[in-house]
Amino acid sequence: LAKTTQPISMDSYEGQEVNITCSHNNIATNDYITWYQQFPSQGPRFIIQGYKTKVTNEVASLFIPADRKSSTLSLPRVSLSDTAVYYCLVGENTGFQKLVFGTGTRLLVSP
């Protein structure tokens, strides 16, 4: 599975847009890019997944450049409740459900 690199932590203020970039230089042709969010003492929660270009849902957007060696999770107008750890995962659709989590990015949103 391709290894990912993310910033360890980020700070933001309420109402701002937050962009978290993930590097995955060794991404393979069949790899998907998935982001999960985790609050303290809770299980991770799926945010968004993409393969290429841009994906948007009700909570976030995922931007993937043509070379797919990186991706950016964009959270519009964050609130205090967005304070959490965000994980970027890259994996191949091999028929297995094994998720390999990195260290994640700890986002702190302040008033």
Next chain:
Amino acid sequence: KAGVTQTPRYLIKTRGQQVTLSCSPISGHRSVSWYQQTPGQGLQFLFEYFSETQRNKGNFPGRFSGRQFSNSRSEMNVSTLELGDSALYLCASSPGVDWSYEQYFGPGTRLTVT
């Protein structure tokens, strides 16, 4: 639709004992995976089950085992507990077996080994 449930939520055990954790997946989900989360090692994959068969296993000693029942409910067992087994154990279920399917995590079982 009810989410993934895990029981018990909290557990305190003594070194050398064994423990069994239970996971009930979302109705209709046949894939169940287990993860261990510790401050030092982060989230680590334990094993994955689908239709009562273990399909994948992480790099954990044989003291860690699991099984899945015909109703997709799953249990994991840790024998001869060690202090380092103290962790949050998370169960996740999924509607499909492909990696692209979203995994739905439960709230976890907090195991403390003294």
